[in-house]
Amino acid sequence: MGDYWTNPVRHPEDVGVGHIRRTVEWDDAGLVTGIPIGALEAGAIPLRAGVLVQTAFNAGTTNVLVLGSTADDDGLVTSANAAAGALGVKVGTGAQIGIPLAANTVFYAKFTQTGTAASAGKATLWVEYLNKREVEGTAFPAN
Secondary structure, three states: OOOOOOOOOOOOOOOOEEEEEEEEEOOOOOOOOOEEEEEEOOOOEEEEEEEEEEEOOOOOOEEEEEEEOOOOOOOOEOHHHHOOOOOEEEEOOOOOOOOOOOOOEEEEEEEEEEOOOOOOOEEEEEEEEEOOOOOOOOOOOOO
8 A cells, every 4th residue: 555644745634625424313312412523623614514314313293403513503404404304315505614614613413303202313414624724825835
């Protein structure tokens, strides 16, 4: 296997597009208050986010699955985006999409429900992001 850490210009993890993801289930401890999906540094830009509902969440009245930060709990994926009661891939349209992060930010998945308690539900939430590692105002390559 090649030595991918000797790139003289940039390490592959320092620039470009990356992703974070996590699978949650309806009965995971802490999901009501938020389970961390991952963190991005200040200046990173969440490009896209979404959810793959693998098993429909089946609470009696509402199934509210969101992805966001402490400042905006549905900043990446809103409940309407997630539509957790139906299977499939759904793309987020939250207010934090496409906006450089002002501070280091942890993103959390939350699930709340009303009516008869859920007995099923599984989803993988993901964030695709642009790293912020370049030196502003310095021409490429900036090591």
